[in-house]
Amino acid sequence: MERCLDCNSLLTKEETVCVECGTKVGVADAGMGDFVSMIVSILFYLSAAAMVSSPFVSKLPSFSVCFIVTCALLFVMRTAKDSATKVRRR
Numbered sequence: 472m473e474r475c476l477d478c479n480s481l482l483t484k485e486e487t488v489c490v491e492c493g494t495k496v497g498v499a500d501a502g503m504g505d506f507v508s509m510i511v512s513i514l515f516y517l518s519a520a521a522m523v524s525s526p527f528v529s530k531l532p533s534f535s536v537c538f539i540v541t542c543a544l545l546f547v548m549r550t551a552k553d554s555a556t557k558v559r560r561r
Protein backbone atom coordinates (compact mmCIF):
# COMPACT_ATOMS: atom_id res chain seq x y z
CA MET A 472 0.00 0.00 0.00
CA GLU A 473 1.16 3.50 -0.84
CA ARG A 474 0.04 6.80 0.49
CA CYS A 475 -0.45 10.11 -1.29
CA LEU A 476 2.27 12.56 -0.27
CA ASP A 477 -0.14 15.44 -0.43
CA CYS A 478 -3.38 14.33 1.24
CA ASN A 479 -2.17 11.04 2.78
CA SER A 480 -4.98 8.95 1.31
CA LEU A 481 -4.37 5.29 0.58
CA LEU A 482 -3.64 4.29 -3.01
CA THR A 483 -3.27 1.03 -4.85
CA LYS A 484 0.06 0.28 -6.48
CA GLU A 485 -1.46 0.64 -9.95
CA GLU A 486 -2.63 4.20 -9.31
CA THR A 487 -0.17 6.80 -10.53
CA VAL A 488 -2.38 9.79 -9.80
CA CYS A 489 -4.12 10.36 -6.48
CA VAL A 490 -7.89 9.95 -6.77
CA GLU A 491 -8.47 12.41 -3.92
CA CYS A 492 -6.35 15.40 -4.92
CA GLY A 493 -4.83 14.57 -8.34
CA THR A 494 -1.20 14.60 -7.18
CA LYS A 495 1.14 12.38 -9.13
CA VAL A 496 2.30 9.44 -7.05
CA GLY A 497 5.55 7.55 -7.53
CA VAL A 498 9.15 8.55 -8.07
CA ALA A 499 9.17 9.13 -11.85
CA ASP A 500 9.35 12.92 -11.66
CA ALA A 501 11.69 13.06 -8.68
CA GLY A 502 13.92 10.45 -10.33
CA MET A 503 14.15 12.63 -13.41
CA GLY A 504 15.11 15.60 -11.24
CA ASP A 505 17.73 13.50 -9.50
CA PHE A 506 19.12 12.41 -12.88
CA VAL A 507 19.39 15.99 -14.12
CA SER A 508 21.00 17.21 -10.90
CA MET A 509 23.44 14.28 -11.05
CA ILE A 510 24.48 15.24 -14.60
CA VAL A 511 24.86 18.88 -13.57
CA SER A 512 26.90 17.82 -10.51
CA ILE A 513 29.26 15.80 -12.71
CA LEU A 514 29.63 18.76 -15.11
CA PHE A 515 30.23 21.01 -12.11
CA TYR A 516 33.06 18.85 -10.77
CA LEU A 517 34.56 18.55 -14.27
CA SER A 518 34.55 22.31 -14.77
CA ALA A 519 35.88 22.83 -11.24
CA ALA A 520 38.71 20.42 -12.04
CA ALA A 521 39.30 22.24 -15.34
CA MET A 522 39.37 25.55 -13.45
CA VAL A 523 41.97 24.27 -11.00
CA SER A 524 44.18 22.78 -13.71
CA SER A 525 43.64 25.46 -16.38
CA PRO A 526 46.70 27.54 -15.40
CA PHE A 527 48.91 24.46 -15.95
CA VAL A 528 47.29 22.92 -19.05
CA SER A 529 47.34 25.12 -22.15
CA LYS A 530 44.69 23.09 -24.00
CA LEU A 531 42.01 23.95 -21.42
CA PRO A 532 39.99 27.18 -21.62
CA SER A 533 41.19 30.14 -19.57
CA PHE A 534 40.70 30.31 -15.81
CA SER A 535 38.04 33.04 -16.02
CA VAL A 536 35.97 31.02 -18.50
CA CYS A 537 36.10 27.95 -16.26
CA PHE A 538 35.23 30.10 -13.26
CA ILE A 539 32.12 31.49 -14.98
CA VAL A 540 31.06 28.00 -16.15
CA THR A 541 31.59 26.58 -12.65
CA CYS A 542 29.52 29.37 -11.06
CA ALA A 543 26.76 28.90 -13.65
CA LEU A 544 26.68 25.15 -13.02
CA LEU A 545 26.64 25.71 -9.26
CA PHE A 546 23.61 27.95 -9.73
CA VAL A 547 21.89 25.39 -11.98
CA MET A 548 22.72 22.60 -9.49
CA ARG A 549 21.10 24.51 -6.62
CA THR A 550 18.05 25.34 -8.73
CA ALA A 551 17.69 21.71 -9.85
CA LYS A 552 17.95 20.47 -6.26
CA ASP A 553 15.38 23.02 -5.12
CA SER A 554 12.91 22.01 -7.82
CA ALA A 555 13.51 18.32 -7.09
CA THR A 556 12.62 18.80 -3.41
CA LYS A 557 9.59 20.87 -4.39
CA VAL A 558 8.39 18.05 -6.64
CA ARG A 559 8.82 15.56 -3.82
CA ARG A 560 6.97 17.73 -1.30
CA ARG A 561 3.91 18.15 -3.54
Ligand SMILES: [Zn+2]
Nearest residue numbers: 475478489492
Ligand atom coordinates in the same frame (compact mmCIF):
# COMPACT_ATOMS: atom_id res chain seq x y z
ZN1 LIG B 1 -3.80 12.98 -2.68
